Amino acid sequence: MTHSATQIVTLSLAGRALGIDVMQVQDVIRLGTVTPVPRAAPWIAGVMNLRGHIVTAIDLRARLGLPPTIGERSMCVVVSLDGEAHGLIVDAVGEVLAVSEADREPDPPTLPAHWRAVSRGIVRREEDLILELDAAALLSGCPDAQIVAAA
Amino acid sequence: MDELLQEFLNETAENLETADNELVKFERDPDDMEALATIFRLVHTVKGSCGFIGLPRLERVAHAAETLLGKVRDGEIVVDAAIVTATLDAIDRVRSITAGLAQTETEPEGDDTALIERLEGLAAEDRAAQDDKAGNGSAACAPPEPASTDPSEDQDPPALGRSGAAQTIRVSVDLLEELMTSVSELVLTRNQLMQERRREDAADLALPIDRLSAQIGRLQESVMRTRMQPISGAWNILPRMVRTLAVDLGKRIDLVMEGGDTELDRQMLELIKDPLAHMVRNSADHGLEAPAERAAAGKRETGTISLSATQEGGHITITLADDGRGINTHRLREKAVASGVMTAAEAKAAGEPQLCRLIFHPGMSTAEAVTNVSGRGVGMDVVRANVEKIGGAIEVDSTPGQGTRFKLRIPLTLAIMPALIVGVGEARFAVPQIAVAELVRTGEGSEHRIEHVAGAPVLRLRGRLLPLASLSTALYGDAAEDAEIPPTAADHVLVIRSAGLHFGIIVDRIYDTEELVVKPVSRTLSDLPLYSGNAILGDGNVIMILDMNGIAADLADVAGEDPANDDKAAAPEDGRDAMLVFRAGRDVQPFAVPLSLVTRIEDLDAAAVERAGGGYVVQLRERLVPLVGMDEAWSPAETGRQIALVFSDLHDTVALAVDEVVDIVDAAVSLEISSSDPARLGTAIIAGKATDLIDVAYLLRRRSDREGDMLYSARPTPGSIKADILVVDDSPFFRNMLKPLLDSAGYTVTTAAGVDEALAMRESGKRVDLILSDIEMPGKSGLDFARAVRGGGAWAKVPMVALSSLAGEDDMDAGIAAGFDRYVAKFDRERLLTLLATSLKDRAA
Known part of the structure; x- marks a missing residue:
């Protein structure tokens, strides 16, 4: 792992x-x-009990203007921002990936605005491209307007 | 118990605690001659006192300890761990003997020979031996036998953890709660007085009231503070504990404590005591390395555990840090996978902070070996559970090789809020009980039901209309019925009286009440005015706590008006009456009637109206009720709906057919009695329009055809008896209506707007011949008033006539029981005059 x-x-x-x-x-x-x-x-999917703490659950599909899931067993990635925890509901969690600067690409200009607003850039892998989300951007800004734009 | 003995026990308990801490301090710094002098003096005092009251067993133990300490003080021997341990044991022994003394007033049986021999042995050792011992850390721990091997130890009752006997007294928590309640009552009364002071020209009272007010404020604060205690109360046991641990574990530990004077609720203090002790034990056991390991890592041999407390807003933050080896996340990762807490992939994905937090999982102790100190299965998971139970939070961060830091945030007091758990559709919400004045069942089979005025839901409650809002609408909007949310059952109305609001919230179900530990909502939800917080229920689910102020404001936005604060509010302000405005017959001009006189509003099927005799009747609740119009010539429509206002008195019920209920207006009514129509009392300006007020008594009599009634015909000549009459009624409308009526009948009339005002008149020596009082009044009711009058004083024998819009048999009985002589329906002027005359005649006779 490089510095x-x-x-x-x-x-x-x-x-x-x-x-x-x-x-x-x-x-x-x-x-x-x-x-x-x-x-x-x-x-906002609602609030949930994370080991005695109340965490707001974010429906990431709705947040990003994607179609809703039905019945799938979802995972929740708890992110902590300014001392407050939010749960991001996702379909599945993969692995931890070490990313070097060389693997990174800026957002392509064709990326839709509501994605660009929450992206930190693209990570290149052999098999696929990963869009790195910016947790802070996910939890702030004016998401309603973005969803309207996406719809 | 002997006073002398009691005093000795109190003093000793306090001295022992001080001695414990001084000893630990002294051991750390053997040059601290002041600490040594304190210990010596304390032990000496104990010895002296026992000799004085004759406690030979105690005296022997204290004597041996004093001898040893004396040699240390005089520099004959150098202090070491063995000496301190032996002295601590001696202090423990003194403590257990005094505990026995406190129970039986005699010294308990027991053998102190071993302990005394140990103390004497240490005192007799020469310096050479001491020096030798001091050079060998582990040997220092060897000679002192652990106290539990002493045969007498098990026979002694456990020492009482007494503290702070001298400057403090024990007060039961119940008594404190009682004090708190009384103070709250006082504050309420004070606030009433302050209002009075502003209103009345009570210049004489202003100064004393101000002084009283300030004093009550101070009292309130002091009583609140009686529940607060410095956190050092939970810490006092720690120095001694850490010392014992260090000896047991062969480690060197400095315990640094800061912010011990930070105060928190005593209940909270008790609750964090054990978790805190457990965490310190953990730090000593797992966190800090042995001296050799530390030396090898280039650290100071003596490890440090630091504990600090600070207050931040409504929270206390307690930080517990050690400079030990840090949390071994590799081991945690392995263990988490092995025990199934995480899958291999999850463990691989987990970051360092997440791994650290694994120590709060059950069964994740990282101790290499199970020691007798910790690692016995009672781990950080229990600590976490205990902390969270009291609404606190615990965090950990750790740097390998540098140490671990725990941060504990707990509320100053148990922010427990009693709440009502209500249901809308499938969802549950919490309503602070403090906001709910009353719970009314409106479902099937209950006596209350939800009615509508111009489409708006209202509830008739004790003669007043309560504006209602549906929680379902407030939360889901009017589209609720189209959405998946099932139609609401609307089974209950919560009467909300909070921060100047008065309205009802319709809910489907009431589940339960629960004491909630309130937590603020997250940032992403904080701009929703509907919620004041959230909480975790007993079943582990999260529940949103509704903010009734926010809901009221929000409903007002939606409806374009404030359901609780506009001039339509059914609960009139001072000097105003709620008037029901309606249209009827050919008249363009609207009519009005005081809402308190309307028994019900019925929405009838016109086909149900029948002809009977010269008029019409309709069946209402299994009774045939005459249906009349404003005009004599009125006749009902053949089809459609017919709205009727129902009026009742003790004997009769009549329904008045109206075309439309226009509004309910809270208005200051000034009546012009100038009407020639007997069905109308006169005209008043209501909501900017000239409005005719109807005479309910006339309507009732017109249909019930009782003009030939005995009472009515026996009506005395007005003014035949001169008398002073006191009228007590909160409604200015009725006061204004009654005064001219009684004036014209020749009586002298005084009015009072409330019970307190009336009673004040009695105190000021006012003489009255008869009292006419309303029953339904805000604050003290007419029944309270009657009881107060009959309870003694100048008016105890004055006839009392109850005036009420309530006129059932039960109400009458209650009125008579409270001390009223007679009862009359409020609007029945004729009968009122008759009754007055009869009552006064009775009195004259």
């Missing part, structure tokens, strides 16, 4: 390969009971 290398956890969501910086990941859990929160943004 400039980082590690990302790979995720899969609606057939897409995504990644998220290991440093932002606090926990990976199987999705348990989520209590819906009426009137919250559509991409």
Whole structure:
């Protein structure tokens, strides 16, 4: 591992390969009971009990304008930002990947705006390309407008 | 118990605790002659006192310890671990003997020979032997026998963990709670007084009230503080514990404590005591390395455990750090996979922080060997569970080779909130009980039901209309019925009275009440005004806590008006009455009637109206009720719906056919009695329009055809008896209506807007011949008033007539039981005058 290398956890969501910086990941859990929160943004799945802590669960598919899943056993990647934990609901969690600077590419200009807003760039792998998500961007900004734009 | 003995016990308990801590301090710094002097003095005091009261067993132990300490003080021997251990054992022995003394008032049986011999042996050793011993750390621990091997130890009752006997007294928590309740009551009363002070020209009272107010504020604060204790209360046991651990483990440990004066709720203090002790034990056992290992790693041989507490807002942060080896995440990873906590892939994917947190999982102790100190299966998982149970949070971070730091955040007090768990469709929500004034069942078979005025749901509650809102609509919008959410059962209404709001929330179900530990909602949800927080239920699920203020404001936005605060609110403010405005007959001008007089609003099928005699009747709740219009010539429609206002008094019920209920208006009514129509009392301006007020009594009588009634015909000549009449009614409308009526009948009338005002008149020496009082009044009711009047004082024998819009047999009985002589329906002016005359005549006779 070179000094400039980082590690990302790979995720899969609606057939897409995504990644998220290991440093932002606090926990990976199987999705348990989520209590819906009426009137919250559509991409907020609800709140859940993570070992005695209340964590807001983000429906990452809804957040990224992807079709909803039905029945799949989902995983939840708990990211910690400014001391607050949020759970990102994804289809599956892959592995931890060491990424060197040489493997990185900037976002292609053709990437839709609502993806570009949450992307940290692309990681090249032999078999596929991974879009690295920016957890902070996922949890802020004006996602409703982005979803409308995506629809 | 003998006073002298009690005093001795209290003093000794305090001295022993000090001695414990001083000894540990002294061992760390043998040059601390001040600490040594303190210990010596304490032991000496104990010895002196026992000799004085005659406690030979205690005296012998204390004497042996004093002798040893004396030699240390005089520099004859150098202090070492064995000496300190023996002295601590002696202190323990003194403690257990005094505990026995406290129970039986005599010294318990026991053999101290071994201990005394040990103390004497150490005192007799020469310096050479001491020096030799001091050079060998492990040998220092060898000679002192662990206290448990001493044969007498097991026979002694456990030492009482007494602390701080002198400047403090024990007060039961129940008493503290009681104090707290009383203070809260006082504060309420104070607030009432403050209001009074603003309103009345009570210049004389202003100063004392201000002083009283300030004093009550201070009292409240002090009582709150009685529950707060410095966190050092949970820490006092630690120095001694760490010392014992160090000896047992053959390690050298410095315990540094900061912020011991940080205060928190005593209950919280008790609850964190054990988890904290456990964590310190863990740090000593797992965290810190043995001196040799430390030396090899280039660290100071003596490890440090530091404990600090700081207050941040409503939380206390306790940090426990050691400079030990750090958490072995490799081992944790292996163990997590081996025990099935993580899959191999998950373990591989897990980052360092996540692995560190594994120590909070059950069965993940990383101790290489199970020692008698920790690693016995009671691990950090239990600590975590205990901390979370009290609404706290625990975090860990660790750097290999440099140490581990635990951060514990706990609320200052157990922020426990009693809440009502309600259901809408399948979902559950928590409503703070403090916001719920009342719970009304409106489902099938209950006496209350939800009615509609111009499409808006309302609930009739004790003669007033309560505006309602559906929780389902508030949460899911009007589209609720189209969505997957099933139609609501609307079984209960929560009457909300919170921060100036008064409205009802319709819910489907009431599940339970639960005490919730409130947690703030996350940043992503914090802009939703509907929720004040969230909590974890007993079943482990998360529940959202509704903010009734937020819901009210939100409903107002949706409806374009505030359901609770606009001028339509059914609970009138001071000086206002809720008036029901309706249209009827050919009249363009609307009619109005005080809402409190309306028994029900019925929505009838016009086909159900029947002709009977010269008029019409309709069957209402298995009774035939006359249906009348505003005009004598009124006749019902053949088909469609017919809205009717139902009025009842003790004997009769009548339904008044109206075309439309226009509104319910909270208005200050000033009545112009100038109407020639007997069905109308007069005209008033309501909601900016000239409105006719109807005479309910006339309507009732017109149909019930009782003009020939005995009472009615026996009506006395107005003014035949001169009398002072006191009218007590919170409604200005009725006061305004009754005063001219009674004036014209020749009586002298005084009015009071409430019970307190009336009673104040009594205190000021006002003389009255008869009291007319309303029953339903905010605050003290007419029944309270009657009981107060009958309870003694100048008016105890004054006839009392109850005026009420409630007129059932039960109400009458309650009125009579409270001390009223007679009862009259509020709107029945004729009968009122008759009753007054009869009552006054009775009195004169």
